[in-house]
Amino acid sequence: MTEITSASAVALAELIATKKASSLEITTAFLDRMEKLNHKTNSYLHINPETSLEQAKNADSQLAAGKRMSALHGVPIAVKDNLTTTDAPTTSGSKILEGWVPQYDATVVAKIRQAGMPILGKTNLDEFAMGSSTEFSAYGPSRNPWDLDRIPGGSGGGSSSAVSGHLAPLALGSDTGGSIRFPAAVTGSVGAKPTYGAVSRYGLIALASSLDQIGPVTNSVMDAALLQDIIAGHDPHDSTSLPTSLGSMAQAVSTAEVKGLRVGVVKQLSSDGFQEGVKERFEDTIEKLTAAGATIVEVDCPSFEYAVAAYYLILPAEASSNLAKFDSVRFGLRVMPEGNPTIERVMAATREHGFGPEVKRRIILGTYALSSGYYDAYYGSAQKVRTLIQQDLAKAFEVADVLLTPTAPTTAFKIGEKINDPLAMYLNDIATIPANLAGIPGMSVPNGLAKEDGLPSGVQILAPAMQDGQMYKVASIIEQLYVGEWGAPLISQAPDLEVL
Amino acid sequence: MAKEQLMSYEDAIERFEVVIGLEVHIELNTLSKMFCGCANNFGSEPNTNVCPTCLGLPGSLPAVNRKAVESSIAIGLALNCDIAATGRFSRKNYFYPDLAKNFQTSQYDEPIAYEGSISVELETGEVFQIPIERAHMEEDAGKLTHVGGATGRIQGAEYSLVDYNRAGVPLVEIVTKPIYGALDKAPELAATYVRAIRDIVKAMDVSDAKMERGNVRCDANVSLREKGAEKLGTRTETKNVNSLRSVENAVRYEIQRQGFILAGGGSITQETRHWHEDRGHTSSGRPKSDADDYRYFPEPDLVPVQPSIEWIEEIRKTLPENPAIRRKRLQESWGFADLEFRDVLNSDLLDEIEATVAAGASPQSARKWWTGELARLANSKQLSVSDLAISPTQVAAIQLLIDNGDLNDRLARDVVAGVIAGEGEPGEVVEKRGLKVVTDEGALIAAVDKALANQPDVLEKIRDGKVQAAGAVIGAVMQEMRGQADAARVRELVLERAK
Numbered sequence: 001m002t003e004i005t006s007a008s009a010v011a012l013a014e015l016i017a018t019k020k021a022s023s024l025e026i027t028t029a030f031l032d033r034m035e036k037l038n039h040k041t042n043s044y045l046h047i048n049p050e051t052s053l054e055q056a057k058n059a060d061s062q063l064a065a066g067k068r069m070s071a072l073h074g075v076p077i078a079v080k081d082n083l084t085t086t087d088a089p090t091t092s093g094s095k096i097l098e099g100w101v102p103q104y105d106a107t108v109v110a111k112i113r114q115a116g117m118p119i120l121g122k123t124n125l126d127e128f129a130m131g132s133s134t135e136f137s138a139y140g141p142s143r144n145p146w147d148l149d150r151i152p153g154g155s156g157g158g159s160s161s162a163v164s165g166h167l168a169p170l171a172l173g174s175d176t177g178g179s180i181r182f183p184a185a186v187t188g189s190v191g192a193k194p195t196y197g198a199v200s201r202y203g204l205i206a207l208a209s210s211l212d213q214i215g216p217v218t219n220s221v222m223d224a225a226l227l228q229d230i231i232a233g234h235d236p237h238d239s240t241s242l243p244t245s246l247g248s249m250a251q252a253v254s255t256a257e258v259k260g261l262r263v264g265v266v267k268q269l270s271s272d273g274f275q276e277g278v279k280e281r282f283e284d285t286i287e288k289l290t291a292a293g294a295t296i297v298e299v300d301c302p303s304f305e306y307a308v309a310a311y312y313l314i315l316p317a318e319a320s321s322n323l324a325k326f327d328s329v330r331f332g333l334r335v336m337p338e339g340n341p342t343i344e345r346v347m348a349a350t351r352e353h354g355f356g357p358e359v360k361r362r363i364i365l366g367t368y369a370l371s372s373g374y375y376d377a378y379y380g381s382a383q384k385v386r387t388l389i390q391q392d393l394a395k396a397f398e399v400a401d402v403l404l405t406p407t408a409p410t411t412a413f414k415i416g417e418k419i420n421d422p423l424a425m426y427l428n429d430i431a432t433i434p435a436n437l438a439g440i441p442g443m444s445v446p447n448g449l450a451k452e453d454g455l456p457s458g459v460q461i462l463a464p465a466m467q468d469g470q471m472y473k474v475a476s477i478i479e480q481l482y483v484g485e486w487g488a489p490l491i492s493q494a495p496d497l498e499v500l
Numbered sequence: 501m502a503k504e505q506l507m508s509y510e511d512a513i514e515r516f517e518v519v520i521g522l523e524v525h526i527e528l529n530t531l532s533k534m535f536c537g538c539a540n541n542f543g544s545e546p547n548t549n550v551c552p553t554c555l556g557l558p559g560s561l562p563a564v565n566r567k568a569v570e571s572s573i574a575i576g577l578a579l580n581c582d583i584a585a586t587g588r589f590s591r592k593n594y595f596y597p598d599l600a601k602n603f604q605t606s607q608y609d610e611p612i613a614y615e616g617s618i619s620v621e622l623e624t625g626e627v628f629q630i631p632i633e634r635a636h637m638e639e640d641a642g643k644l645t646h647v648g649g650a651t652g653r654i655q656g657a658e659y660s661l662v663d664y665n666r667a668g669v670p671l672v673e674i675v676t677k678p679i680y681g682a683l684d685k686a687p688e689l690a691a692t693y694v695r696a697i698r699d700i701v702k703a704m705d706v707s708d709a710k711m712e713r714g715n716v717r718c719d720a721n722v723s724l725r726e727k728g729a730e731k732l733g734t735r736t737e738t739k740n741v742n743s744l745r746s747v748e749n750a751v752r753y754e755i756q757r758q759g760f761i762l763a764g765g766g767s768i769t770q771e772t773r774h775w776h777e778d779r780g781h782t783s784s785g786r787p788k789s790d791a792d793d794y795r796y797f798p799e800p801d802l803v804p805v806q807p808s809i810e811w812i813e814e815i816r817k818t819l820p821e822n823p824a825i826r827r828k829r830l831q832e833s834w835g836f837a838d839l840e841f842r843d844v845l846n847s848d849l850l851d852e853i854e855a856t857v858a859a860g861a862s863p864q865s866a867r868k869w870w871t872g873e874l875a876r877l878a879n880s881k882q883l884s885v886s887d888l889a890i891s892p893t894q895v896a897a898i899q900l901l902i903d904n905g906d907l908n909d910r911l912a913r914d915v916v917a918g919v920i921a922g923e924g925e926p927g928e929v930v931e932k933r934g935l936k937v938v939t940d941e942g943a944l945i946a947a948v949d950k951a952l953a954n955q956p957d958v959l960e961k962i963r964d965g966k967v968q969a970a971g972a973v974i975g976a977v978m979q980e981m982r983g984q985a986d987a988a989r990v991r992e993l994v995l996e997r998a999k
Binding site: 082083084090092097100102103104106201202203204205206208209210236237238239240317318320321324325326327329330331343344347367370371372375379 | 552555556557558559560561562563564591593595597600601602603660662793795796797800801802803
């Protein structure tokens with residue numbers, strides 16, 4: 001069954017549509033592989049084969065009745081565990097939600113169900129998506145299929161390790177400062193963060209409301225495009241979801257053309273602080289695009305210097321408020337304190353026991369940043385930086401159709417390497433954070449293995465807000481250039497998880 | 501708790517200037533809640549009107565109720581406020597178990613309406629302009645019930661229950677600027693202002709406006725300063741003043757309490773206080789200082805509300821007549837004396853009387869019915885007058901029968917009883933109960949003659965000019981006619997036949 005589990009989602013959808021394989025067979029193949037290998041990667045927090053198989057059978061009967069619900073009908077999918085599902089617990093990687101089964105499906109979950117896609121399971125993440133490695137998951141870190149001693153990126157390391165380890169053909173992730181793109185880059189997969197508002201956040205357990213966006217994690221650009229087409233669209237439950245459609249990403253991918261393309265390279269994100277092999281890969285990508293006929297321009301985004309600082313004020317501020325609801329009153333963990341159990345003491349004991357160290361760190365940071373007397377200096381200033389970043393980008397997009405950067409400064413680091421150094425951990429997101437602050441789309445595609453460690457590297461494509469199609473086009477061009485060179489997607493070079 | 505010592509009201513007013521500020525919360529009567537589709541319904545089984553959003557479940561998001569925005573704009577316009585071109589929501593962060601998300605979605609620096617004023621007239625006819633600082637939208641919290649304690653309060657309770665049916669119900673909070681110069685009238689002015697707001701939102705039908713249900717809730721800020729002083733004194737905010745009488749009493753109490761402390765050289769603690777209507781005093785709640793930190797920040801889950809000028813103007817066109825102006829107009833057109841009119845207002849019968857007059861009854865007769873017989877009936881049935889099963893049109897029809905001489909007052913009361921008992925329209929009741937006044941002169945004369953013959957002594961007295969003696973004969977005739985005669989006509993006949 002390795003053929004099935006290593007096939008792209010598009011290929012699987014084709015097998016199902018042409019009745020060469022059933023959704024049940026394909027879903028079973030993945031479940032078997034998960035059963036065998038999930039203990040190596042810890043990609044999934046929750047697997048329920050019965051419900052997955054049930055959904056696969058449904059997809060097959062729909063097809064038998066002539067109803068093909070979407071381009072990915074019957075293709076099973078993994079879902080990040082901060083998206084609510086009525087048929088599986090949703091923990092957001094936290095002890096405080098252990099065992100909680102939501103009363104409602106997230107809009108994206110409803111959409112993939114509607115699209116005839118069985119859900120394989122819920123994937124691991126840093127607690128409440130706070131982290132870049134999944135080491136802050138209350139349920140242990142996920143591991144990178146390229147090297148099990150290394151992190152698969154975060155916060156969506158469960159989804160990235162599942163997809164790159166062929167424990168799922170594709171997955172849903174969420175990206176607040178790089179949580180889709182960084183994991184994709186370090187596992188050799190594809191990850192896209194759509195324009196803010198392109199996909200409904202209803203049912204996404206909020207980290208930072210103004211930054212969060214749900215997107216696809218896949219092994220090919222076309223797979224990502226098809227999944228984004230399924231999950232995008234206005235949702236009356238989410239006031240911040242865009243009222244207008246951004247068009248079909250799959251359509252954009254199939255009409256990608258390099259001629260006349262103007263590619264901007266961000267001065268601030270191309271030299272200092274980047275691993276040598278990552279830089280070398282990035283230069284290689286630029287050379288390939290140039291050779292293919294693109295024009296390269298250098299763009300100046302001076303405010304990017306302040307992006308990480310602003311991000312680590314806005315995110316904790318919003319998160320400190322978003323996480324206030326975890327108080328033991330209506331759902332989730334309840335810890336009774338010793339002595340008189342007043343409501344204040346029950347809330348405090350629950351939060352003390354239920355939240356991990358990184359969550360507490362950010363709640364404290366955010367509470368402080370919003371305090372009266374500090375608001376202007378911290379939250380207020382950070383919002384100003386946000387405006388400046390948007391202005392830098394607007395200027396850059398006057399001369400370039402897309403901007404390229406390395407997705408991350410390094411390849412996958414070792415588990416434990418940065419766990420005690422929050423600042424070093426935060427800097428992983430230096431290239432991905434500006435897109436969240438500005439609300440623009442960003443995507444990571446593999447661009448080879450870094451020469452010094454042989455681990456995957458990714459290139460990030462940024463496009464103007466609402467021009468996700470443009471981003472997908474360029475992602476597709478880069479993918480084609482590399483597949484042309486390698487003869488197959490980068491993921492085919494990954495070691496065999498079964499023998500690792 | 502021991503009552504605090506008070507200064508006499510007169511002494512306090514003599515020495516200090518009173519400054520008040522009022523915050524009135526209006527619960528809107530929209531069908532659904534502020535940020536979700538749950539029913540906004542008072543009195544449902546606990547926790548039945550709830551969903552992921554108003555329960556604050558992980559992943560849920562708010563979406564603004566357009567009708568609530570419309571009602572809020574309407575309230576702003578009725579208070580002569582400017583309407584903000586863009587108004588955003590903010591989060592007010594604090595932990596409390598009745599607050600599902602542990603933050604209240606409210607408006608902070610960008611209220612929907614600001615800078616207004618309304619005029620309020622005291623009983624003396626003195627008119628005050630009350631400056632309105634802002635009116636903003638927010639959501640209500642759930643309701644806590646403390647079980648096991650002696651007092652029903654949280655202190656001493658064994659446990660507490662939360663009902664989230666009210667969580668997310670739309671509120672508009674109307675905040676005045678400091679109100680100066682009310683002098684000894686401050687308590688009355690406070691109550692009259694709250695009443696004016698209640699009347700306005702009721703007339704607009706944006707709220708059920710029932711204070712006893714908490715549809716209209718008032719927090720009263722009171723501070724005193726030595727006469728002539730520049731600086732405002734330290735204020736207290738009295739919560740839980742949920743009737744007009746409580747507003748007046750609570751403000752008066754605070755003036756006396758603060759007066760005593762200040763006169764003795766003490767200082768006022770800035771705090772929230774709770775009004776206990778039953779015991780007629782306020783007690784200290786939690787200390788409140790300007791350092792109270794709600795960590796407000798713009799609600800990132802909602803886009804700003806940006807009402808178009810066209811929409812605002814459309815809403816403006818739907819505003820009803822200002823209740824105060826309407827009252828003035830009606831009193832003038834009906835020619836009621838001040839006392840009569842106050843009676844009408846106090847019994848809250850303006851609408852009924854207006855409708856009865858519109859259906860053809862004279863204003864005075866309409867007033868007499870509603871404030872007299874009907875009020876008495878309602879009272880005996882422990883109903884409010886407006887809940888009686890009789891419409892203004894029916895009352896007017898009955899009055900018309902009186903005016904035409906078809907009914908006398910007593911018969912008319914029987915018809916009213918019949919209508920309320922569900923026996924049909926007034927005409928049908930008259931028919932079924934056989935209540936028409938006897939107009940057959942022959943029968944009347946016969947009865948009069950018979951009664952006079954039966955009471956020769958009375959006849960004598962009448963002939964001697966003691967006309968008041970006729971009453972006994974009239975009574976006998978009325979009895980003979982089983983009440984179905986026009987007493988005035990009977991009287992005429994008695995005097996005529998006695999000659």
